Amino acid sequence: MANKSKKEHILTVASDLFNKKGIRATGVDQVVSESNIAKMTLYNHFRSKDELVLAYLMKYDDEWRKRFEDSVNKSAKTPRDKLLAVFDMLGEWFGEPEFNGCVYIKTAAEFMDHSHPYYEAARNYKAFMKKYIDSVLNECPSVNREALSSGLSLLVEGAITAAMLQTDPKPAEHARDTARVIIDYYLANNK
Amino acid sequence: MANKSKKEHILTVASDLFNKKGIRATGVDQVVSESNIAKMTLYNHFRSKDELVLAYLMKYDDEWRKRFEDSVNKSAKTPRDKLLAVFDMLGEWFGEPEFNGCVYIKTAAEFMDHSHPYYEAARNYKAFMKKYIDSVLNECPSVNREALSSGLSLLVEGAITAAMLQTDPKPAEHARDTARVIIDYYLANNK
DNA sequence: TTGAAACTATACAGACCTGTATGTATACTA
DNA sequence: TAGTATACATACAGGTCTGTATAGTTTCAA
Numbered sequence: 001m002a003n004k005s006k007k008e009h010i011l012t013v014a015s016d017l018f019n020k021k022g023i024r025a026t027g028v029d030q031v032v033s034e035s036n037i038a039k040m041t042l043y044n045h046f047r048s049k050d051e052l053v054l055a056y057l058m059k060y061d062d063e064w065r066k067r068f069e070d071s072v073n074k075s076a077k078t079p080r081d082k083l084l085a086v087f088d089m090l091g092e093w094f095g096e097p098e099f100n101g102c103v104y105i106k107t108a109a110e111f112m113d114h115s116h117p118y119y120e121a122a123r124n125y126k127a128f129m130k131k132y133i134d135s136v137l138n139e140c141p142s143v144n145r146e147a148l149s150s151g152l153s154l155l156v157e158g159a160i161t162a163a164m165l166q167t168d169p170k171p172a173e174h175a176r177d178t179a180r181v182i183i184d185y186y187l188a189n190n191k
Numbered sequence: 192m193a194n195k196s197k198k199e200h201i202l203t204v205a206s207d208l209f210n211k212k213g214i215r216a217t218g219v220d221q222v223v224s225e226s227n228i229a230k231m232t233l234y235n236h237f238r239s240k241d242e243l244v245l246a247y248l249m250k251y252d253d254e255w256r257k258r259f260e261d262s263v264n265k266s267a268k269t270p271r272d273k274l275l276a277v278f279d280m281l282g283e284w285f286g287e288p289e290f291n292g293c294v295y296i297k298t299a300a301e302f303m304d305h306s307h308p309y310y311e312a313a314r315n316y317k318a319f320m321k322k323y324i325d326s327v328l329n330e331c332p333s334v335n336r337e338a339l340s341s342g343l344s345l346l347v348e349g350a351i352t353a354a355m356l357q358t359d360p361k362p363a364e365h366a367r368d369t370a371r372v373i374i375d376y377y378l379a380n381n382k
Numbered sequence: 383t384t385g386a387a388a389c390t391a392t393a394c395a396g397a398c399c400t401g402t403a404t405g406t407a408t409a410c411t412a
Numbered sequence: 413t414a415g416t417a418t419a420c421a422t423a424c425a426g427g428t429c430t431g432t433a434t435a436g437t438t439t440c441a442a
Contacts, residue, residue: 006388006389020303021303021304022215022300022301022302022303024213024215024216024301025215025301027428027429027430028429028430028431029428029429029430037389037390038389038390038391038392039390039391039392039431039432040389040390040391040432040433041388041389041390043430043431043432044388044389048430048431049429049430049431100303101300101303104356105296105300105352105355105356106300106301106303108355108356109213109292109296109297109300109301109355110213110215110216110297110300110301111213112211112212112213112291112292112297112355113211113212114357122356123356123357123358126356126358127358129358130358130359147365147368147369150359150361150365150368150369151346151365151366151368151369151372153349153353153358153359154345154346154349154350154353154359154362154365154366154369155342155345155346155349155369156349157348157349157352157353157356157358158344158345158346158347158348158349158350158352159345159349160352161296161348161349161351161352162344162345162348164296164299164300164303165295165296165299165313165314165317165348166305166314167314167317167318167321167344167348168321168341168344168345170341171345174338174341174342174345175342175345177338177341177342178338178341178342178345178346178373181342181372181373181376181377182369182372182373185372185376186372197418197419218398218399218400219399219400219401220398220399220400228419228420229419229420229421229422230401230402230421230422231402231403231419231420231421232418232419232420234400234401234402235418235419239400239401240399240400240401
């Protein structure tokens with residue numbers, strides 16, 4: 001096992017634990033134990049648990065961004081279809097057995113102090129979704145983009161939260177249906 | 192200070208800490224210290240931290256339910272106005288300086304194990320919102336109530352999450368605007 | 383084959399956690 | 413006024429946490 005892949009292995013195991021149990025609830029000893037490494041090896045690759053957590057947050061940004069763009073840009077052509085494809089992707093995501101809610105919502109919820117580095121990181125990574133929707137809507141001049149973009153973003157966040165709390169049996173489908181209504185409204189009315 | 196109010200005092204202080212810092216991050220010693228009581232007094236009123244946490248979750252259900260119904264039923268008459276009033280109330284809530292996100296989203300995020308009592312409690316208390324929206328929509332026969340109710344619930348959850356993560360500068364207003372569009376759509380089309 | 387870098391195993395320091403034990407003081411009730 | 417329930421302060425038991433210290437072992441390249 002090469003040097004680099006050992007570091008990645010530790011990060012993978014740690015990420016899985018952070019995601020499933022939470023950051024505070026996951027101890028360094030447990031990461032060490034489940035990684036089958038020595039504690040000093042972990043502290044050789046990561047200066048502290050703090051650094052490991054920040055690597056975890058960054059890792060999810062990379063993975064999610066890639067996955068998102070792949071899935072959405074695959075088939076959709078028109079802005080309307082691209083926007084609706086977002087909700088199809090959410091549905092796939094929610095259906096996975098490993099689905100465990102949104103890392104950033106959970107992290108922000110666990111470290112609500114607005115000046116905490118984890119909260120700020122989560123907040124920053126989250127901005128990606130709205131930026132993507134905005135970029136798709138840039139193809140639609142003479143549309144009230146701010147209103148539509150906000151509405152869609154709220155539906156995405158709502159669906160993720162509902163999936164996390166299991167308060168809606170089909171959050172992605174319901175969000176998609178609602179999204180269709182407001183997309184058609186704003187596109188048709190040019191306002 | 193009477194017996195009963197001392198217990199309430201402890202619960203108030205503890206709730207504030209749980210809400211601001213998180214449940215795991217708040218130690219019993221800190222609750223004791225900020226309550227200006229003896230540790231044994233706390234353990235005399237609550238068998239364990241666990242019992243204190245469950246009391247905290249229940250307390251928020253009571254308060255939020257009351258506040259919600261008061262605020263919403265005050266002025267609104269028609270189903271349409273009652274539904275829109277929900278988002279006005281959210282706007283007031285988000286604007287308060289003590290606003291710290293939704294207790295139940297945060298608790299579920301901190302204890303994601305679906306069999307954990309805190310997760311289940313949070314999930315159950317959360318169901319209240321959808322039930323309320325459903326009850327308002329019961330006044331509207333021949334409307335696709337399931338679709339509209341789901342859409343509105345997702346907008347509510349999305350607005351709360353966006354307010355928590357500060358990813359939208361005006362989550363309640365944007366959610367209200369979007370809600371208006373879908374309400375008018377479903378009510379007008381009778382579907 | 384020799385030497386440096388990486389990894390391993392174990393122990394432990396110091397801080398924090400929940401919950402208990404003990405004895406004293408206060409306040410209400412009979 | 414005597415007795416009882418409640419609250420007090422302090423100490424501590426036993427566990428967990430992060431991070432370090434130390435010494436032995438593997439790996440790999442020169």
